[in-house]
Each structure stands twice: as structure tokens, then as C-alpha cells.
Amino acid sequence: xxxxxxxxxxxxxxxxxxxxxxxxxxxxxxxxxxxxxxxxxxxxxxxxxxxxxxxxxxxxxxxxxxxxxxxxxxxxxxxxxxxxxxxxxxxxxxxxxxxxxxxxxxxxxxxxxxxxxxxxxxxxxxxxxxxxxxxxxxxxxxxxxxxxxxxxxxxxxxxxxxxxxxxxxxxxxxxxxxxxxxxxxxxxxxxxxxxxxxxxxxxxxxxxxxxxxxxxxxxxxxxxxxxxxxxxxxxxxxxxxxxxxxxxxxxxxxxxxxxxxxxxxxxxxxxxxxxxxxxxxxxxxxxxxxxxxxxxxxxxxxxxxxxxxxxxxxxxxxxxxxxxxxxxxxxxxxxxxxxxxxxxxxxxxxxxxxxxxxxxxxxxxxxxxxxxxxxxxxxxxxxxxxxxxxxxxxxxxxxxxxxxxxxxxxxxxxxxxxxxxxxxxxxxxxxxxxxxxxxxxxxxxxxxxxxxxxxxxxxxxxxxxx
Ligand code: NAP
Ligand code: HSE
Numbered sequence: 001x002x003x004x005x006x007x008x009x010x011x012x013x014x015x016x017x018x019x020x021x022x023x024x025x026x027x028x029x030x031x032x033x034x035x036x037x038x039x040x041x042x043x044x045x046x047x048x049x050x051x052x053x054x055x056x057x058x059x060x061x062x063x064x065x066x067x068x069x070x071x072x073x074x075x076x077x078x079x080x081x082x083x084x085x086x087x088x089x090x091x092x093x094x095x096x097x098x099x100x101x102x103x104x105x106x107x108x109x110x111x112x113x114x115x116x117x118x119x120x121x122x123x124x125x126x127x128x129x130x131x132x133x134x135x136x137x138x139x140x141x142x143x144x145x146x147x148x149x150x151x152x153x154x155x156x157x158x159x160x161x162x163x164x165x166x167x168x169x170x171x172x173x174x175x176x177x178x179x180x181x182x183x184x185x186x187x188x189x190x191x192x193x194x195x196x197x198x199x200x201x202x203x204x205x206x207x208x209x210x211x212x213x214x215x216x217x218x219x220x221x222x223x224x225x226x227x228x229x230x231x232x233x234x235x236x237x238x239x240x241x242x243x244x245x246x247x248x249x250x251x252x253x254x255x256x257x258x259x260x261x262x263x264x265x266x267x268x269x270x271x272x273x274x275x276x277x278x279x280x281x282x283x284x285x286x287x288x289x290x291x292x293x294x295x296x297x298x299x300x301x302x303x304x305x306x307x308x309x310x311x312x313x314x315x316x317x318x319x320x321x322x323x324x325x326x327x328x329x330x331x332x333x334x335x336x337x338x339x340x341x342x343x344x345x346x347x348x349x350x351x352x353x354x355x356x357x358x359x360x361x362x363x364x365x366x367x368x369x370x371x372x373x374x375x376x377x378x379x380x381x382x383x384x385x386x387x388x389x390x391x392x393x394x395x396x397x398x399x400x401x402x403x404x405x406x407x408x409x410x411x412x413x414x415x416x417x418x419x420x421x422x423x424x425x426x427x428x429x430x431x432x433x434x435x436x437x438x439x440x441x442x443x444x445x446x447x448x449x450x451x452x453x454x455x456x457x458x459x460x461x462x463x464x465x466x
Pocket of ligand 1: 015016017018019020021049050051052053055068070084085086087088091109110111112136137140193194195196197306307308309312
């Protein structure tokens with residue numbers, strides 16, 4: 001059935017019809033009239049590859065379109081754009097490569113593949129004048145890669161910091177707000193379609209790391225190897241940590257962060273405490289938020305739904321329209337010829353890791369805790385003084401003060417301020433008291449503390465004494 005107002009058809013070959021793929025079928029059906037009216041094109045899903053054609057599908061998916069052979073989809077003459085929504089590295093990479101070589105534009109939501117092989121695939125796409133777009137791979141509905149690629153021309157980007165894994169944010173929010181266990185909250189995230197096929201990717205920080213790699217390449221033109229990033233997930237977060245955060249009036253979030261300065265990349269993926277003054281404080285549930293810091297614009301927050309069928313499909317369908325418009329014009333081929341990274345097609349940058357050093361980002365505030373063990377040997381002012389002296393003796397740490405926190409949720413807890421590397425603070429506390437310690441960087445104003453907890457006086461010794 002032709003759509004009134006449409007001048008030409010864009011035929012989509014879909015790889016995968018799970019959460020995202022079925023969402024794409026739905027989004028195409030929902031938006032076809034307005035797309036025809038506004039863009040003069042008729043979108044149509046003409047073929048769908050799945051693993052198991054007999055598996056039950058949502059009602060809006062036409063079973064006659066299904067095949068178990070992805071090669072047939074990516075080489076079909078009646079397909080203009082291939083949408084890859086299978087996930088994983090293989091056969092997704094082979095499928096995208098063959099699709100591009102067969103003259104198709106490609107849109108994908110696959111951050112794992114783009115993080116690992118994005119440069120190679122983008123170069124291939126450029127070399128043959130096809131589009132490879134992946135806005136859905138980071139932040140789902142939030143067009144943050146598009147903004148990083150096309151908006152920041154005059155500004156110098158200094159840092160990126162954000163919540164980019166919807167599953168982790170959903171789990172932490174549900175544990176904190178509704179008192180759910182980690183396992184219960186994860187089950188809810190899976191049922192809602194937020195989690196990866198293997199949720200280890202979400203809860204151990206791998207998914208967020210892949211997104212950070214894609215963001216870094218887009219914003220800074222730099223490829224960061226996975227082992228250049230300090231990474232941890234939320235699987236080791238304890239109820240006590242959330243309770244302590246709540247007691248302070250803060251929130252515990254899973255945060256990614258990267259700064260690039262003078263050939264030094266400081267990148268981190270892991271839990272952090274977020275104070276109410278921070279832009280990320282209100283990012284709850286499945287929402288994602290990314291703070292882009294640049295010299296002229298300052299801090300801009302981009303936020304919205306970070307996972308789920310419709311938000312992800314939204315980004316994919318917008319990319320499908322972009323892919324065809326872009327190459328239908330001149331930008332892609334012209335960009336390839338001039339070697340420039342042009343427009344929203346977003347080649348992934350040419351910087352490599354060569355000559356670049358990697359380190360953990362420093363923090364202005366770190367909370368370090370020792371677990372509850374039933375005795376009271378560590379806390380109070382004496383503990384703070386000990387910690388202050390040990391930290392002050394560390395090369396590279398500029399400690400301002402150590403403030404003990406009176407809390408029922410840990411044996412001892414301190415807020416340390418200065419120019420700090422969070423894991424070094426943790427290691428020092430661990431070595432001092434010979435028990436496992438936890439450390440969380442604090443974003444937003446770390447001091448003065450205005451939470452409900454009672455605080456002792458901070459320890460701030462004259463520098464000559466340390
Ligand atoms: P999913 O629900 O597990 O769906 C994967 C689909 O791919 C299934 O339909 C599966 O077929 C199909 N598939 C897997 N291997 C295949 C093969 N060899 N040949 C043909 N079909 C194959 O996964 P999803 O949540 O939709 O995620 C898909 C991609 O989108 C991933 O890269 C993910 O990281 C990304 N993403 C997901 C979200 C989200 O909120 N879920 C958001 C942004 C990005 P069967 O149905 O027959 O098993
Ligand atoms: N599993 C991912 C998440 C999907 O929870 O953020 C969106 O990329």
C-alpha cells in the first residue's frame with residue numbers, strides 16, 4: 001500500500017527481531033505517514049532475518065518477511081538500508097561488511113561491535129560512498145553522538161561524563177527507591193527489554209565501557225583500548241553503600257567519565273556518588289544522561305530514555321532517514337575525498353592510541369568506607385588523622401582534608417577532598433587497616449556536607465606536618 005505524499009520508497013532489511021528489531025517494525029508503522037509527509041519517502045520493512053523463524057513474535061511482525069538467512073537480507077536487490085539489531089561481534093560484523101559491499105547503507109545499535117570495529121567499518125563505508133550510522137548505540141533515544149559529531153565545531157570539548165547504561169541505572173534506582181534486591185531489579189530490567197542478552201555486559205560495566213569508547217572516538221577522534229580504562233560495574237554494590245549515599249542526601253550511580261589533555265586520556269567506568277548539585281543527580285530509572293563540558297558552552301546535559309524498544313527504534317529510524325538523505329546528497333562521498341569527518345555520517349576519527357597515555361581520572365572528592373565488622377576501631381577523628389597522614393605521604397595526591405562520617409552503614413567512612421585518584425585512596429585505607437575498603441568518587445559539591453548524618457570536624461593539618 002503506498003503512502004500518500006511519498007515520492008520514493010526506502011526498503012529496510014532488518015537483521016534481528018528481538019526487543020530492538022521488533023521495535024523498529026513498530027516505529028516504522030507508527031511514523032510512516034508523517035515521514036511521507038515531511039520527507040517525501042515511504043519507509044517499509046521488506047525482509048527480516050532471525051535465528052529461529054518459529055519463535056513467537058509480536059503481532060505487528062509479518063511472519064512472511066522472516067528468514068533465518070541473514071545473507072539473503074543483506075544482498076537482496078530490493079533492500080536499500082540494512083538495520084543490524086542482532087547484537088554481538090559475529091555474525092554482525094560479517095553481515096555489515098557484506099551489506100556495505102552490496103551497496104546498502106547500514107544502521108546499527110550495536111555498541112559492542114562499533115567500539116571494537118567501528119573504525120574499520122566506517123572506513124569501508126566511506127571508501128564506497130555508503131552510510132554507516134549508529135546513533136542508537138549510545139544513549140538509545142538521545143541523539144548525543146549526532147550532537148557531538150555535528151554541533152561542536154567552534155567549541156573545544158574538555159570532558160564527557162554520564163550515565164550510559166540504562167539497566168544499571170534502573171537497578172540502582174529500584175534498589176534505592178523501592179528496596180528491591182539486586183536480583184529482583186535485574187529481572188525487571190530484563191523483562192522490560194533493557195538488558196543485553198548476557199546481562200553481565202550491563203552489570204560489570206562492559207556495555208558502558210563500549211559506549212565510552214564510541215563517545216571518545218566521536219568527541220576526541222581517539223581510539224581508547226578497553227584496557228586503558230579503569231572499569232567496574234554495579235554487581236558489587238551493597239545495600240549499605242546505597243543507604244550511606246541516601247544518608248548523605250546523595251545517590252549512587254554508575255558513571256562513565258573521560259577527559260583528554262596533552263596526550264593523557266583519563267577514563268573511568270564505575271559506581272560514583274552524585275551530590276544534589278550535580279547535573280546527573282536527577283537521572284533515574286532507565287534514563288541516561290551525558291554531560292558534555294566544553295570551553296565556550298560550558299556543561300550541557302543531554303538526557304532521556306537510555307534503553308528499551310521504542311527509544312532505540314526511534315534513533316534507528318531517524319538514522320535510516322539520515323543515511324539515505326546524506327548519501328543521496330554529496331556529503332558522504334565528499335567527506336571521503338577530502339578526508340574530513342563530515343556531517344552526521346560520523347566517521348569514527350583517525351586518532352589512534354599510539355603515543356597516548358591512559359590514567360584514572362582524579363576526583364575533587366572521594367568517599368572511602370570500611371565494611372561493618374562489629375567493632376569500632378577505625379572511625380572518628382583518630383581514624384581520619386591516620387588516613388590523612390598516609391594519604392598526604394602518597395606521591396601525586398594533593399589531600400585537602402579528611403572528614404569522618406558518623407554512619408550506621410559502614411564501620412568507618414570518610415570524605416576525602418583534594419586532587420585524588422579514587423583507587424589510590426582505597427588502596428591506602430585498605431593497607432592501613434588491613435580490611436577491604438571501598439572508594440567512590442563524588443560528583444557535585446563534596447563539602448560541606450548537608451546530609452542527615454552527624455559529622456565530626458574535618459582533619460586538615462598544616463602541610464608541614466604531613
Ligand atoms: P535481542 O532481543 O536478544 O534480539 C536479538 C535478535 O537477533 C533476535 O531476534 C535473534 O533471533 C536475532 N539474531 C541473533 N543472532 C542471529 C543470527 N545469527 N542470524 C539472524 N538473527 C539473529 O537483543 P536486543 O535487545 O534487541 O538488542 C539488539 C542490539 O541492539 C544489541 O546490539 C544491543 O546492544 C543493542 N541495543 C539494545 C537496546 C535495548 O534496549 N535492548 C538499546 C540500544 C541498543 P531470534 O529472535 O530468533 O532469537
Ligand atoms: N543494555 C543496554 C542498557 C541497552 O541497559 O543501557 C541500551 O544500550
